[in-house]
Amino acid sequence: MTSNSLHAIEGQRDRAEAAVAAATDAVIAAGRAAAGRHWVPATSGNFSVRIDGGRAAMTRSGVDKGALSAADILIQPLDAPLLPGSSAEAPLHVALYRADPAIGAIFHVHSPAATVLSRLALEDESAEDAVRLEGWELQKALKGVRTHEAVVEVPVFANDQDTVRLAALVDARFAAPREAGLHIAPGYLLAGHGLYAFGADAAEAWRHLEALETLLEQERSYRRSRR
Numbered sequence: 001m002t003s004n005s006l007h008a009i010e011g012q013r014d015r016a017e018a019a020v021a022a023a024t025d026a027v028i029a030a031g032r033a034a035a036g037r038h039w040v041p042a043t044s045g046n047f048s049v050r051i052d053g054g055r056a057a058m059t060r061s062g063v064d065k066g067a068l069s070a071a072d073i074l075i076q077p078l079d080a081p082l083l084p085g086s087s088a089e090a091p092l093h094v095a096l097y098r099a100d101p102a103i104g105a106i107f108h109v110h111s112p113a114a115t116v117l118s119r120l121a122l123e124d125e126s127a128e129d130a131v132r133l134e135g136w137e138l139q140k141a142l143k144g145v146r147t148h149e150a151v152v153e154v155p156v157f158a159n160d161q162d163t164v165r166l167a168a169l170v171d172a173r174f175a176a177p178r179e180a181g182l183h184i185a186p187g188y189l190l191a192g193h194g195l196y197a198f199g200a201d202a203a204e205a206w207r208h209l210e211a212l213e214t215l216l217e218q219e220r221s222y223r224r225s226r227r
């Protein structure tokens with residue numbers, strides 16, 4: 001082997017290690033930020049960032065998301081069985097990465113407005129398994145939404161401890177044809193459980209997470225005061 005090709009291999013390995021380190025750092029930062037908002041009480045929530053086409057950095061089960069270190073992050077291959085110590089909700093991350101190569105980060109929190117409004121939405125017989133948002137300026141923080149007049153649909157799924165079955169339902173819902181003029185949110189709700197948000201990278205996923213939780217809080221207090 002020539003020294004040139006050795007240098008090329010070393011360069012590739014350095015870039016791969018840097019990608020793992022960057023994804024790990026982004027997961028840790030998201031966990032801390034969510035803990036600062038009280039969105040991940042009692043070790044709940046999970047966070048992942050794509051490393052490349054075949055791997056994602058992901059929080060392991062049962063760790064305090066406000067005190068993450070690199071040892072709490074698993075490097076999960078997307079086409080292999082889940083690693084020991086994976087979160088019960090890891091299938092929901094892996095399925096989304098596999099379904100959509102444009103997704104670069106997925107953040108999941110048990111934030112108050114998402115948890116409560118999702119439950120109310122499923123209990124309300126007039127609702128169609130979704131929370132519809134309309135008339136809020138902050139909707140424009142969601143990718144592709146340009147006006148407060150747009151209608152944004154946040155899908156709601158019944159909570160299910162079988163997260164493989166749940167992941168299949170989520171995939172089917174995001175792959176289904178959309179009603180004209182309706183924006184589907186870059187995220188979804190599990191009733192009485194919490195919020196998943198995703199984006200092209202960690203910054204976008206965080207913006208979507210923060211916007212959706214805030215929009216849901218605005219919607220919740222608006223509905224309450226209209227009663």
Ligand SMILES: [Zn+2]
Nearest residue numbers: 044045089194
């Ligand atoms: Zn959860």
